[in-house]
Each structure stands twice: as structure tokens, then as C-alpha cells.
Amino acid sequence: MYLLEKTFQVMLSPVAMHFQEWLQSLRSHAGLQGSESDDLWSLLPSRPLPSFSLPSLSLSTSSLLGFGALASLTAYWMVTRPRPLRSPCDLQAQSVAVGGDPSCRRSALLTDDTLLEFYYDDVRTAYDLFQRGLKITGHGPCLGFRKPGQPYEWISYCEVAQQAQWMGCGLMAKGCQPNPEQYIGIFAQNRPEWIISEIACYTYSMALVPLYDTLGMEAMVHILNLVEMRVVICDQEQKAALLLESKEKGLTPKISSLVLITDFSQAFAERAKKCEVEVLKLEQLMALGRENPRDPVPPQPQDLAVVCFTSGTTGKPKGAMITHGNIASNTSSVIKILEGSFVFHKEDVSISYLPLAHMFERMIQFSLFSQGSRVGFYQGDISLLMDDMKTLKPTFFPVVPRILNRIYDKIMGSLSSPFWRALLQYAVRRKQAELSSGIVRNNSLWDKLVFKKIQASFGGNLRFALTASAPISSTVLSFLRASLGCMIFEGYGQTECTGGCTFSMPGDASTGHVGPPLPCAMVKVVDIPDMNYYAKNGEGEICIRGPSVFKGYLKDPENTAEALKSDGWLHTGDVGQWLPNGTLRIIDRKKHIFKLCQGEYVAPEKIENIYARSVPVLQVFVHGDSLQSYAVGIVVPDREVFVDWAKERGFVGSHEELCQNPDVKNAVLEDLRAVGKEAGLKSYEQVKDLYLHPEMFSIANGLLTPTLKSRRADIRRVFQEQLSSMYKTIY
Incomplete structure (x- = not known):
């Protein structure tokens, strides 16, 4: 054994010596000093090798061994280096104008204007989707559940x-x-x-x-x-x-x-x-x-599968009639987009906690079932969700923006020193640089040094996440894409189009949009003159047509006729804008506009989305009255950061005490106005007064729908006294 060890030392010493000489020469010619380039591989992918002369070496056996080792290391790096994700289309042209009309577009993945109904010839219903997974997996796991403190059990x-x-x-x-x-x-x-x-x-x-x-x-x-x-x-x-x-x-x-x-x-x-x-x-x-x-x-595909009653923000719920063909076309479109860049496996598992009573969660599950993948259910207590994720170790995470915002705030609030904040920000920038090149991974140096704990809190195995139901901040989305080291897609849709009508493309790391149309949908924008949105400018109410659009509302011809026109176009009530790369941006909401007494129209959800960027703000509700000349707001401060934010401005007290302090309220109002001005809000769109409320709007207190949208009528009713009081002040 001793002789064997000495033999290896003799053989490898020249290799190590010549490799060090080569590396030192590389450093000097690249202009790097000391530890600035201790990692040889940090040079190779980011810049071309400079021209220089290698040290003069005799062609001895040791030299040949040295160059052989170098060649082997280079070959290893070439094989294992991170490769960019292959996008299924040109990311600068993700959708195509239909009939030469740029306001009406369809997916660039289609060869013509024929929309996708089925991805698999033998899978045309929700029943078929599950049967396909049954054929793939058979006795393999499908549905998982757990008891407190126990591992998951599988059916x-x-x-x-x-x-x-x-x-x-x-x-x-x-x-x-x-x-x-x-x-x-x-x-x-x-x-x-x-x-x-x-x-x-x-x-x-x-x-x-x-x-x-x-x-x-x-x-x-x-x-x-x-x-x-x-x-x-x-x-x-x-x-x-x-x-x-x-x-x-x-x-x-x-x-x-x-x-x-x-x-x-x-x-x-x-x-x-x-x-x-x-x-x-x-x-x-x-x-x-x-x-x-x-x-x-x-x-059969035309048969009714589910009557999904929309929670609604006003009035009685409406029963959207969703057919098996609707479900098959929508899941087929997601599979079509992901083919070649992301493939679901039998080992993939999703965590189910978003309400199954709504189409978003159910469409995710049927997409997984069609591939023989698994679904594990949370224990039923949202406060235990992270514990469930650590136990389940999901590869897929369906999520809504409010949860991602809370995760982001929690991470940022946990940074105890300027050093760690600076390190995190630098690591995020390095990962974002990779993402912009199409590289998605969780095994980089920064993942191991900085993001490992964040990823472990989600179970450590995430490959794919999807956010929908509301707009998400570009800052939050970019940060989480970098820190989680997985693909995070953003989609847009509603119950009436079976969950989704747009979906961001694999490889697209840009933010501020919800992707191009799904292959099952044509999407167009139409004029809204009252709000100064015109299709000729690529702006207007979003309308959808295709095999994923519902049959109508059950026994409700009046509301059906309002939403679903005779030509088959579904009118969503949302306002969108086409971007130059063929993706859609959600910019407004048609139904919730109000008119001020001077005749100006105000879209509260647009303002709320902007104000949500303010650091101390967790939730915000903007209210207007046609008899008044200005808007007012209800703000729920973010409990994680509000006390520290106020302390930096000289205010001391508990979360509840700060909400009652008029000077703190004015400081928050000033911050909102600054954020609004930076985003281009007009003076009449800015709130003139606000009320700080210490408790979150939630499903439990009836101020959020199950899809986490504001119940506007209920919020107005609950805060009627505060809203009326704010209008007693003359500005």
C-alpha cells in the first residue's frame, strides 16, 4: 500500500506543479490577482481565454500527464457546465397576429390559426387524463396525505x-x-x-x-x-x-x-x-x-364536467359550466408549451393547498395526473404549510402572489446585518444574470452559500412553480426565480376559460407580463373609450375565444349573454396591453372603475397594484365616490416590517399603536404618493387620505375571496365609518 501511495505521489506531483504554473500564467495574462481567480472555472464560461504563451515545458512524461489532466478537467467542465433552457419559440415573437390584426393574437407554437384541442389523440376528457396516468404509473403513488408529525402516506x-x-x-x-x-x-x-x-x-x-x-x-x-x-x-x-x-x-x-x-x-x-x-x-x-x-x-368531450361557481365580489355566485373538452384543451396547452424544456415524471409531486373548488388548482392536478405524477395534500392548516412542504419535498409548487409576497417579506425581514443584505443582493444579481441567459439551476456556488436554506424551507426539490390569480411584483418574481433556483411561470385567466388563457414561456426570465396566449386560445383587446384604451394602441379589454372557453352560466342567460358574445368571444372585464415581444400585460380592471365628481375615471385596482410596492404596505384598498373629487384608501401595514420602518423615521410603538398614530399615517401616505408619482399616477388617481388598519384582509374575516381577491363591497361595508370620516376633511 505504501509503495502504491508513493507511486501516485510521484506521478501526480508534476501534474500539480505544471497545472499551478499554467494557472499562474493564466492569472497574470488575465490581469487577475490573488484569490480573485482561485476558481479556474469562473474564468472559462464568462470570457474568452486571452492569448498568451505557455511556460516553456519539456515534453516529459510528467508534462504530458499535466496536460492530460488539464484536458480531462476541461472536458469535464464542458460536459457538466450549465446549459441554457431551450425555449420553444423566439422570445422576441411569442405570439402571432391573427388575420393581420395586431390586436388579436395566438400562440407562436401553432403552425396556423387552428387552436389546440387535444395533445394526445386518445385523451379528450378529464376522465381520459386520469386514465393516462393510471396506465403510466399503475400501482405507483397518486394521492398523499399525512397526520401531524408523520410522513406522507400514499394511495x-x-x-x-x-x-x-x-x-x-x-x-x-x-x-x-x-x-x-x-x-x-x-x-x-x-x-x-x-x-x-x-x-x-x-x-x-x-x-x-x-x-x-x-x-x-x-x-x-x-x-x-x-x-x-x-x-x-x-x-x-x-x-x-x-x-x-x-x-x-x-x-x-x-x-x-x-x-x-x-x-x-x-x-x-x-x-x-x-x-x-x-x-x-x-x-x-x-x-x-x-x-x-x-x-x-x-x-364525451362536449359533456359537462363541473359547474364551478365563481365566488364573485358582488351579487349571487354564477355557475360556470366547464366541459370535459374545456379541461382537455387547457391541460393540453400547458403540456404543449413545456414539451422539450420541462417534462413531468412519475416522481414529480405537487403540494395541494389552494382551494380545489376553483379551476386553477384542479387544472394543475389534472396536468400532473395525465403524466402519472403525484399530489400530496397539506394538513388543512395553512400555518403548517411550510412544515408540510419540508416533509413532502414537492417538485412543483402552485402559488398565488400574496403568498410569494409574504415569503419575500419574510426573507428580507430576516436579514440581520447590512453585510448579509449586500451578500444576498449580490448573489441574486449573479443568479439573475444566469437566468437572463436561460440558465435555471440550484447547484451554483451562490445556491450552496446563500440560497440553500431558502430552498430547503420549500423541501429542497422544487423544479417548477406557477403563480396566477393576480399580478405579482417584478421585484418579488425576479428575486424568487433567482433564490429558489427553479422555473417560476406566471399565468393569467379566469374560471370562464377553464383557468388559464396565457402562460409565460420557458426560458423567458423577463417580468411585467403574463406571457403569450396558450395554444388553445385566441386573445384580443377591444376598445374601452371611457377609459381611453384603444385596440389600435394595443390596449383594451381582454377577450378570449377557443376550445377552453366555457359553455355559459348555468340557467343564467342574462349573465351568459353579457360575458359570452354570440361570436364566441369571452369578455373578461380585465384590461390588457400587448408588448412588443408578443406577451400580454395586465394593466387595469374594467368593472371596478369609478367616476369622480369632476368627470375623471379612476381604476382602483391599478392604483392598488402600484401602492403595493410601498415597503410598509401589505394590503391596500382604494375607494372613490362620484360625489367627491378625490380617492381615499384603507392600508394594512406589513407586520413584518412596519415597526422597523416606522422606527427608522423616529416613530416608536407596537404595530397597533403605530396604526393609530396620525403622524405615522401621514408618513405612509407620503410614501404612497412617492411610489404613485414614480409609477406615473395622475394627481386625481392619488389618494388624499387613508386609514391604517392593523388586521389583514382575509378569507376568514370575509374581506377576501377564496382566490384571494378583495371583496370590494364587503370592504366598503366594514369600513364605511372610516371612509365617510375621510371625506369630511376638505382638501
């Missing part, structure tokens, strides 16, 4: 398919019919049984109707009667009791069966029996299905 694709079939047979044994006019309600949090119930409906061509807590009882009664609901699946007795109460009061006479996922009390069963409602456990329904087997009755 296989085969088990999901079998349980769904038993459940569907059980529903038919209870009198349900295998056709798209048979509505099955589900009132539950995200959990495996939610998806099993959905697959059960699709296995026998039934239509699913999701319900959720924040609808309120009045809205739920409206939905139950509109669809003449007979059967509702609930996750717990408390929710079933709400439905039973409506039955007892004679408000929902059609309800005849409640299926409970968890245990229920005997008292509840007896109460239900008195008003002729049958209550049974999910296991009992499946057992009934096993005893009465039926062959699947798969749906």
Missing part, C-alpha cells in the same frame, strides 16, 4: 381508480343517473377523498358541483336549489349540519343524502332522519358500490 393510481368506481356505483345504487345532468355536490377541504369523488363522477359521466365555506349560507342555498342538488359529499359533520339546517328550514327541499368522509354522531343521524335526509359514511357508499358493480360510462 396508488389503481386504488384511486378502484375506489372511484365503487363510489360511482354506490351513487347509482342510491338513484343517481350516469349522465352530465346528474349533479353531485362536494363540500370539503383539499384531501384525497375530494379527488376520488371527482374521478367517481367522471367515471360515470356525472357533473361535479364544488361548495366552499366562504360562499355563505345564502349563496349556498341559491346553488343547491339552482342545480336541484340531491346528494352532497362533506368532509365533516359541521359542514353537513349547515346543509341539514337549510333543509330543516325548508330552504333546500331537494337534498336527500349526505355522505360524510369522517365520523358523525348518532344525534346528527337522528336529526337528519327527522327531515328525511339519509346520512352515510363514504365507506358505506363504497361498500354499496362493491355490491352493485357497473361498467364505467365515460363522458
Whole structure:
């Protein structure tokens, strides 16, 4: 052994010596000193090698070994160096004008104006999407869940398919019919049984109707009667009791069966029996299905899959009718965009915590199911989400901007010294430089030194994230793309177009837009004269047409005619702008504009998006009155940074005390005006007064919808006194 070691030392010493001479020569000719270039590879990818003469070396065996080692190292670097992501199209021309009209555009991935309906010839329904994953994965994991402090447990694709079939047979044994006019309600949090119930409906061509807590009882009664609901699946007795109460009061006479996922009390069963409602456990329904087997009755693309009731910010919820063809075309478009640059594998896993009652989360899941990937559910408590992620280690993260903003604020608020802040900012710039070249990775030097803890808090395996539902700050998006070391896409859409109509391209690291149209959608902008938006300038109301656009609102021809015109164009109410690279930017909202007494139109959501850039601001609501000449606002300061921000300006106190301090309010108002002026807001768009509120707007307090949009009417009602008070001051 000793002789062997000495032999290696003799052989490698000349290699090391000549390699050091070569490196020193490289340093001197490159003009670098000391540790400035300790890493040879930092020179190679960033600049061409300078011309210089190598030290004079004899062609001895040791020299040859040295050059051989250098050649090997160079070859290794060539093989392992990071490569840019391949974009599926020219990033400077991501969409194409339709018929020569630049205001109407379609995806550059299409060869002509024929929109994409199906990616796989044999996958044309939501049922087919799951069946494809079943064929790929079989007995492999599909749906995961966990108990507190425990690892995830998994239900296989085969088990999901079998349980769904038993459940569907059980529903038919209870009198349900295998056709798209048979509505099955589900009132539950995200959990495996939610998806099993959905697959059960699709296995026998039934239509699913999701319900959720924040609808309120009045809205739920409206939905139950509109669809003449007979059967509702609930996750717990408390929710079933709400439905039973409506039955007892004679408000929902059609309800005849409640299926409970968890245990229920005997008292509840007896109460239900008195008003002729049958209550049974999910296991009992499946057992009934096993005893009465039926062959699947798969749906057709034109069949109704789900009636998705929009939460709405005003009025009664509207039931968007989504077909199987709508779902197939939308998922097919996402797969089409990602082909060649990102491929889902059986090992990929997503975390499910965004409400399944809305299309965004469900479209993500069906895209994953079609590839045989997995979905793990959070424990049901959003405060435990990060713990669930550390345990699940997801590769895919669906998210909304509000959550990303909180993550960003938390990271920035944790920096304890100027040194760490400067180091982080430098590392972000280095990673962003790579992103601008199309390189996406999490194994760089900066990832190991700076971003490792951030990535570990998400489980350490993220490859892909998607944000939607609202605009996201360019600063936040760029920072998280760099620090998480994964692709983060931004999309735009609404329930009525089955979740999405635009999607940012792989390899595009730019921000401030929501990408080009999906291959299943044509998107155009139309004039809004009152708001001074004109299609000839590439601005206007966003309209969508294609196979992902819904059939209309259930039993609501008036609202259907308003949203979906006879020529097939869906009018979204959002205002967009085409950018030179063919992507769409969301710039305004049509429906929420108000008119000041001097005749000026104001779009509050546009102002709110700008004011949200202010450091102390977490949430903001802008209000106007047609009898007044100015706008006012409600601001919820960011608890993570507000106290320190105020302290830097000489104000001391708790979060609540600072919100009550008029001088602090004026400081925040001054900051908002500065941010607004920098963004180009006109003087009449700037708020003249504001009220600082210490508690967040949330779903729980009824001020946010389940998709985290402001319930504008409810916010006005809750803060009516403060809004009226601000208008008593004359400016």
C-alpha cells in the first residue's frame, strides 16, 4: 500500500506543479490577482481565454500527464457546465397576429390559426387524463396525505381508480343517473377523498358541483336549489349540519343524502332522519358500490364536467359550466408549451393547498395526473404549510402572489446585518444574470452559500412553480426565480376559460407580463373609450375565444349573454396591453372603475397594484365616490416590517399603536404618493387620505375571496365609518 501511495505521489506531483504554473500564467495574462481567480472555472464560461504563451515545458512524461489532466478537467467542465433552457419559440415573437390584426393574437407554437384541442389523440376528457396516468404509473403513488408529525402516506393510481368506481356505483345504487345532468355536490377541504369523488363522477359521466365555506349560507342555498342538488359529499359533520339546517328550514327541499368522509354522531343521524335526509359514511357508499358493480360510462368531450361557481365580489355566485373538452384543451396547452424544456415524471409531486373548488388548482392536478405524477395534500392548516412542504419535498409548487409576497417579506425581514443584505443582493444579481441567459439551476456556488436554506424551507426539490390569480411584483418574481433556483411561470385567466388563457414561456426570465396566449386560445383587446384604451394602441379589454372557453352560466342567460358574445368571444372585464415581444400585460380592471365628481375615471385596482410596492404596505384598498373629487384608501401595514420602518423615521410603538398614530399615517401616505408619482399616477388617481388598519384582509374575516381577491363591497361595508370620516376633511 505504501509503495502504491508513493507511486501516485510521484506521478501526480508534476501534474500539480505544471497545472499551478499554467494557472499562474493564466492569472497574470488575465490581469487577475490573488484569490480573485482561485476558481479556474469562473474564468472559462464568462470570457474568452486571452492569448498568451505557455511556460516553456519539456515534453516529459510528467508534462504530458499535466496536460492530460488539464484536458480531462476541461472536458469535464464542458460536459457538466450549465446549459441554457431551450425555449420553444423566439422570445422576441411569442405570439402571432391573427388575420393581420395586431390586436388579436395566438400562440407562436401553432403552425396556423387552428387552436389546440387535444395533445394526445386518445385523451379528450378529464376522465381520459386520469386514465393516462393510471396506465403510466399503475400501482405507483397518486394521492398523499399525512397526520401531524408523520410522513406522507400514499394511495396508488389503481386504488384511486378502484375506489372511484365503487363510489360511482354506490351513487347509482342510491338513484343517481350516469349522465352530465346528474349533479353531485362536494363540500370539503383539499384531501384525497375530494379527488376520488371527482374521478367517481367522471367515471360515470356525472357533473361535479364544488361548495366552499366562504360562499355563505345564502349563496349556498341559491346553488343547491339552482342545480336541484340531491346528494352532497362533506368532509365533516359541521359542514353537513349547515346543509341539514337549510333543509330543516325548508330552504333546500331537494337534498336527500349526505355522505360524510369522517365520523358523525348518532344525534346528527337522528336529526337528519327527522327531515328525511339519509346520512352515510363514504365507506358505506363504497361498500354499496362493491355490491352493485357497473361498467364505467365515460363522458364525451362536449359533456359537462363541473359547474364551478365563481365566488364573485358582488351579487349571487354564477355557475360556470366547464366541459370535459374545456379541461382537455387547457391541460393540453400547458403540456404543449413545456414539451422539450420541462417534462413531468412519475416522481414529480405537487403540494395541494389552494382551494380545489376553483379551476386553477384542479387544472394543475389534472396536468400532473395525465403524466402519472403525484399530489400530496397539506394538513388543512395553512400555518403548517411550510412544515408540510419540508416533509413532502414537492417538485412543483402552485402559488398565488400574496403568498410569494409574504415569503419575500419574510426573507428580507430576516436579514440581520447590512453585510448579509449586500451578500444576498449580490448573489441574486449573479443568479439573475444566469437566468437572463436561460440558465435555471440550484447547484451554483451562490445556491450552496446563500440560497440553500431558502430552498430547503420549500423541501429542497422544487423544479417548477406557477403563480396566477393576480399580478405579482417584478421585484418579488425576479428575486424568487433567482433564490429558489427553479422555473417560476406566471399565468393569467379566469374560471370562464377553464383557468388559464396565457402562460409565460420557458426560458423567458423577463417580468411585467403574463406571457403569450396558450395554444388553445385566441386573445384580443377591444376598445374601452371611457377609459381611453384603444385596440389600435394595443390596449383594451381582454377577450378570449377557443376550445377552453366555457359553455355559459348555468340557467343564467342574462349573465351568459353579457360575458359570452354570440361570436364566441369571452369578455373578461380585465384590461390588457400587448408588448412588443408578443406577451400580454395586465394593466387595469374594467368593472371596478369609478367616476369622480369632476368627470375623471379612476381604476382602483391599478392604483392598488402600484401602492403595493410601498415597503410598509401589505394590503391596500382604494375607494372613490362620484360625489367627491378625490380617492381615499384603507392600508394594512406589513407586520413584518412596519415597526422597523416606522422606527427608522423616529416613530416608536407596537404595530397597533403605530396604526393609530396620525403622524405615522401621514408618513405612509407620503410614501404612497412617492411610489404613485414614480409609477406615473395622475394627481386625481392619488389618494388624499387613508386609514391604517392593523388586521389583514382575509378569507376568514370575509374581506377576501377564496382566490384571494378583495371583496370590494364587503370592504366598503366594514369600513364605511372610516371612509365617510375621510371625506369630511376638505382638501
